Amino acid sequence: MTSPILRDPGNSGFVVELEKFSGPLDLLLHLIKEDEVDITDLPIAKIAVQFLSVINELGLNQAADYLEMAARLLRIKAQMLLPRRLGDDEWEDPRAELVRRLLEYQQIRELVEWLGHAADARAERFGRGYEAPPPDAPPAPLQIDLNDLLAAAERVIALMPDPNLHHRVVPRPLDVEGATARILALLAERETFGWRDAVGGGPQATLVDVLSTFIALLELAKRSVLTLSQPEPFGPMVITRGISREAA
Amino acid sequence: MESLAKLLEAALFAASRPLTLEELESLAPSEGNVRAALDEIRQNYQEDHGVELVEIAEGWQFLTRREYAETIERAQFALRPRRLSPAALETLAIIAYRQPVGRLEVDEIRGVDSGAVMDKLVERGLIEVVTRGEGLGRPLLYGTTPPFLEILGLKDLEDLPRLDELSVALRRPTPVDEPE
Structure with missing residues (x-):
């Protein structure tokens, strides 16, 4: 007879926990109850075969706890087969230890049921002081004064296109390379500088310039060439030379 | 109710957890039988009230009566705590009866590794390290x-x-009958 455990079930999943049984002892108890056999006089050969086929079926034969129990069952089965002299007082039932553990575990299962009922009954009575789970924290209030607001509005107005101008032809879409070169040149000169310096071109800076600069800054920040910070809400970004990784 | 009973009633009402006898006694003036006062409150709440004074966790606490659980919960005025998993209950049962008990013994009785379950129970405050064993x-x-x-x-x-x-019932190993 080939032991079912030696067959490859074909699945390679690693079973950590199974809903149905909380462990090999639980599974054993389940089999014993199903077969209606006497726990103190276990038909070990029969139970061992059933145990092996169930863990194989459920893919549990890769879980160490179940494998250990399978090995234990097979060893007890082998020990039971050893011949013994009639009337040998020294003979110790090899099943004794397993039976003791099973009874102990059965007792725990009964306690689990009792504890479960107790917890359910307690859960039906409420003490004072229930607090609903807090809602998601609202965004932090904006700390800004009137001057900041006016300055921000002015900057936006300044950027608004001339209403008389219908369209401006953009010579080339984005110039990230140009912006990168400009930023690197600035970085070589200065430890830190502001967003306006990075964009260059002063008030004539176009949306395309802004975008190119922004993308170049993000890319350089990603490469740790520089760090970006914004000391105050809606304030201009500050570009600082990145701390080189070797120095850190 | 006598004044001590009223004082204790107020404290128990204000607290959101069970108050122990020592805590309640610390409120009471020097003389005064706290136990008797608690009994008086309990009897007072026995009928005609939706809450009752319950002796729980080595202390006393006002709890709502079971028959109102569903209505209160449906209105979301209170929520049942999450149920414990069978693995957690198994581990709790073993620790409750064998304490102080080490992880190895719990593993041995359950037949599975219980480290993760015990860590969670510690996190939920249901078990704690009480001492260290003598062994290796x-x-x-x-x-x-x-x-x-x-x-x-x-x-x-x-x-x-x-x-x-x-x-x-876990029988002790039956003693071998002595030959006569």
Whole structure:
């Protein structure tokens, strides 16, 4: 007879926990109850075969706890087969230890049921002081004064296109390379500088310039060439030379 | 009710957890029988009230009566705590009866590794390290906490069923009959 455990079930999943049984002892108890056999006089050969086929079926034969129990069952089965002299007082039932553990575990299962009922009954009575789970924290209030607001509005107005101008032809879409070169040149000169310096071109800076600069800054920040910070809400970004990784 | 009973009633009403006898006694003026006052409050709340004074977790607490659980919960004025998993209950049962007990013994009785379950129970405050064992490596030994009694609605550990009351009584190994 080939032991079912030696067959490859074909699945390679690693079973950590199974809903149905909380462990090999639980599974054993389940089999014993199903077969209606006497726990103190276990038909070990029969139970061992059933145990092996169930863990194989459920893919549990890769879980160490179940494998250990399978090995234990097979060893007890082998020990039971050893011949013994009639009337040998020294003979110790090899099943004794397993039976003791099973009874102990059965007792725990009964306690689990009792504890479960107790917890359910307690859960039906409420003490004072229930607090609903807090809602998601609202965004932090904006700390800004009137001057900041006016300055921000002015900057936006300044950027608004001339209403008389219908369209401006953009010579080339984005110039990230140009912006990168400009930023690197600035970085070589200065430890830190502001967003306006990075964009260059002063008030004539176009949306395309802004975008190119922004993308170049993000890319350089990603490469740790520089760090970006914004000391105050809606304030201009500050570009600082990145701390080189070797120095850190 | 006498004035001590009223004082205790107020304290128990204000607290959101069970108050122990020592805590209640610390409120009371020098003389005054706190136990008798608690009994008076309990009797007072026995009928005609939706809440009752319950002896729980080595203390006393006002709890709503069970028959209102569903209505209160449906209105979301209160929520049942999450149920414990079978693995957690198994581990709690072993620790409650064997405390102080180490991780190895729990593993041995359950037949599976219980490390993760025990860590979670410690996190929920239901068990705690109480001492260290004598054996190799001085293993950490665990015991149950007051919150354990609280979630089960037990007065104290004596409230747990006695092992010989269970249908699966663990028999001691039967002594071998001495030949005559």
